[in-house]
Every structure is written in C-alpha cells, then in structure tokens.
Amino acid sequence: MFQNFRLSMAWLHTWFGLVLGFVLMAIFFFGALSVFDREIDRWAIPESRFAPQPMPSFDNLLKPIFADMQPGKADLDFVRDKVNGPLPERFDTVVTWGAYTTHRDPVLNIFAGYEVPNAKEPDVTVFSSRTIDPRTGVLFSDDQLKIGSGFFYPLHYSLNFHWMNLGYWIVGFSSLIMLAALVSGVVMHRKIFRELFTFRPKKSTQRSALDLHNLTGVVALPFHFFFAFTGLVIFAGIYFPIGHTQMKSLHDQHEVVEAQETGLPHDRAGVAAPVASVDAMVAEAQRRWAERGMAGEVGFLTLRHVGDANGYVSVYRAGTDRIALTGEGIHFKASTGELLREDPPSTVVASVNEFLTGLHLQHFRHWMLRWLYVLGGLAGCVCIATGFIFFVEKRKRQYAKEGSQNGRIVDAMAVTTVTGMLLATLGILIANRLLPASLPEGWPGRGDLEQYFFWGTWVAVMVHAFLRSAPVAQGKINPAWSEQCLALAVLAPVTVLLNWITTGDHLVKTISEGYWPVAGFDLAILVGGILAFIAARHLRRKGKGAPQDATDFADAEVQHG
C-alpha cells in the first residue's frame, strides 16, 4: 500500500491522530486538572475550604452517621430492575461500610452497601454515599457538585458518557491509538535528537507548529507513554471483563478460596454480633505500621458484614510515601477486635501492578511531582493541538485550490477542542459561583445545572467555531481562534473575581493565609487568561499581516511524509 514503512507510519499517525486527537485532547486536559481535583473541589464548594483532616473517630463520629444512612432515590434506580417485585422501604443488612480520605481531603467520603432482598442474582448490592465534614459530622448536600473529583476526573477516564459504559471504551481505544501514535511518531521523526531542543516561532506557522509538536511530544515521551499505558492497565478489568463473563464461576470460586486462605469471611454467619471499638483497632494498626517504619495515616477504613458474627474491619494506610498504590491492610474481627490478618508483602507481579497504577493515580505526597504531571499533561495538549494546526496548515493551499471544505471542519473542531474546551471549563466554574444555593421546586439539581452549563458552553463555542470558519477554505486563519482567546482573556479574571465576590476569598487573602488550594487554582486561571490574551493579540496581528512566505514548507513536508 505504501512505498515504505515510514510512509505507512505517517499515514497511521496522521489519520488516527486526527480522529482520536479530539478525544485525547479532552483526556489530557482534564487529566491534568485531575492532578489537583481535590483542590478544585474546595474552590467549587466554599464550605469545604479548610485544612485536610485525618480519618475521624469511628466510634464517636462515623458510627451513628453510618447507622442513619439509607440509599437515596438515585441509588435505588440502579438496582430497580435487578429485583423481583418492589424494593423494601428500609435496607437493614449491611454488606459494607467504608470511609475514604487522602492527605489532600478536608472532607470525608463515606459509603454504605446493603444487601437487596429478592434480587434476581446473588450479590446485588445497593450503594449509598455521602460527603461529611470530619470535624463535626455535618453532611454536605448531595446537590453540591465536586467539580474536580466528581466531574473533571470522571470526564478524564469516561468522558462522563455512561450509556453502556461507552465512555470508558472510547477512552481506552484512544489510549491504545495514542500508544500507536507515539511509536509511529518516533518512526516518522528523523531528527529526534538533532532537533530535540528546536523551536523556531519565526518560521512559517506550519514549520513552527511542527517544531512544537515534536518538542512537546519527544521531551515528555516517557510521560505520554506511561500514562497511556498505565491508564489501560488500571481499567484492564473493564476492557477484558472475563471475570464477570466467561470465567464468572471461576471468579466466584476464587473469592471463596481466597476467603478461606486469608481467614476473612466471605459470607455472613447469620448470627448477630455487636461491633467492638474500631478506634482501638485503628490504633493497633497504626502501632503495627509504626513498627515497620511506615507513615501511619489511615486512608481507607472498611467494615464488612456489619452486625454479624463474621463481620471484620479492614484498615488501610494512605501510602503517601510511595508511588505504588499500597495499603498494607490490617484486618480485625469486628466483634472482638482480635487480629485476623496482616497483608503479606506483595508478590513481584502485584508490586509492578501497584507501581503502575500508583504512578497514574498519584496518592503520594509530592507537590513538585504533581506540578510536573500537570506540565506533562499540558505538554500533551500542546502536542495534539499543534498536530491539528499542522494538519490544516499543510493542506490549506491544496484545499483552497480545490475549493474543498475539509480544512474548515478540522480547523473548527480544533478550535472547539482547544479554546472551546477551556471556555467550557470556565463556563462550569462561573455557573458554580453564580447559581443560587437553592433552586425553585421542579428545577434540576444545582450540580446537574452546572454540568448543563459546561456542555451548553461547549456546544455554543463549537457552533461559533463552525460559523466563523469560512476563511479557512481560502487558506486564512479562522477568526474564531482569536475571538475565543479574547473571550478566555475576559472570562478568566471574571471567574476569579466571582470567587472573590461570592466567598470573600480574594488572592491577597488566600496567599497571605497560605491557603494554596484556592490561591493556586485562582492563579492558574489568571495565568491561563494572560496567555490567552497574548495569543489573541498575536493571532490578530497575524490575521492582518501579509501571507507567510513558503521558503521552508518543502522541508516540513518532506519530514512529515
């Protein structure tokens, strides 16, 4: 089909990169934001703007809250068609209670799972989750959207497109293609070392876009590769769902055998039993971690078969001192507090898996590494965006000659996924600050409305990008680029201003108090706005200026096949 390997790689890189680049752009950008998801949560929910808290006392604070919990309507909707007959009024058989926190969480996430009577299949569990203030036990309203961990983060791995789990599959396929794009990109790139440090903005747009594409692709190559790869590893269970399909019986049997080996009961005994002091068990777990010289904050606390003689309590530490996602779990008999098991050191294969997943999920405490991850993610965005620009620049003369409209489509989609995505992001933040705390009866929830604003903004800017794209067919710049940059430059300070007006947290206050989660996010938005302003001015000047000279087009074309 092609004369040589390099040309076939170029074809693969160009066309798969173009189609899936639009998805990858969102994955990279919202992944970069997710590095600071908990901090963005605090920006979005002003009541949660306090310092991160350790796991609170179970006996005094958590236990009564758990005991009061019941699944809500949305939780029940998940299981409604999995039962014969109606659902009960109350769920009393607790499968599990759990509380989860990290070194960056002021608030605490708790969840409870209940057995569902008359279920069509065994093991159907209905879950309910809450967010609480761990200092007082006060519940946060379910309506308050955690924009970081509850919207941007799931957008990163599922596009928030949950119908038939299709979002996960699109993201997974894009990651796979990204690995192929990285390999084919390296194959195509003939001067990978000679031009490692090369960026020439004064040359033609085509040449400088390619420079930037190569630069951001190559210097962060290990990052790009490992994040695409580990992302696939993390969701391997979704992409190869054999455990719940072909090998279901083996999987279920394995659970039983494993329970026998570990001594942690798989099922309820059917005999009621009280829960002993969980705080004492947590203290004992921390003593054992300290003996092994490990940081001893509790990250995850879970009770199984609550209220039953077979009930047990598992305490996992927050592994902030390691990349690997470890917990060094210690398990106790719930009724007596007797030690049942300490997780043994991981096997080699398990350690590799823990390292790969931990590398991506970032439970470690290392702020510099976090920022470097953000840089890696943004480098990925620049790489993809310049790929789009190169695609259009390279073909624009030919398109103009043929009167083809293809360039307009690609360019408008590029506008939508670059500046448009940023505007949508500001859109949800602005909606978050402007919507009233309580909405009239019959309206959608506040959190839902914020999401509608996000998607609404994105659709609106997409329409704008397409409507303004006519000049692209003549080989000129789409004015939507500079207009949307200008919109960003205006809306970014507006967002920060709204945060000040609605919460009283202005930058002078947050910085002088050292409250970096909010100050940092405000600053990042402002820096984004300034960059957008510079870009807008630059684009405007370029739009007015004479057409570029074509001296180095040939060079770029040869290189890119």
Next chain:
Amino acid sequence: MVNVLLAAATVLCVLGFAWLALAMDVHWKQVRNDQPSASTAKVLRVLGGLSLFVSLVLCLFTAHATMASLVWVMLLAASALIVAFTFTWRPRLFSLLVIWVKATN
C-alpha cells in the same frame, strides 16, 4: 533540605541539557559566532551527561527510589522545555555556560 536538593537537581538538569545542546553545532551558533572544536564538543557532552547523572543522584536522596526516579524523569521533560525555549528567545544567556571556552577565530 529536601527542597534544596530538589532545587539543585532541577538546576543541574537544565545545565545538563544546555551543555548537551551546546555540543551541537546548530545551538552553539545561536550562542557564539565560531565553531566548537571536536574536543570542546566532547567536553560539553561529558559535562552534560554528568550533570544529568548527578541530578538523578540528588533526587535519590530526597525520597524513596521509585518516587525519586519518577521525579527525575519528569524533571528531564521540564528542563528540556526550558532549554529549548531559552534557545528560542534568550540564547545568549547560555554563553555563560561556555565562558571558559576560548574563541577559535
């Protein structure tokens, strides 16, 4: 102490890449008007490689090896970008790094 070590590792990473780049004719010419001699280029490459290596060692003193090596790999990316953009907009800054090399003509 950890912050000092990380700062030093960052500086060494940038220096390392800058020296490696200066060993290439294209980038040398952005800084000086002459050509680097073969021996100078070799010295620059050794110096660059050594700096990157010392940077890794410094990182290893700051955290668990798995975390430290990850920090270093990401630092490589950040420093390469810094070096590339410095060559684009302020190449003369790097003349300080080769101040000890005498002009050849």
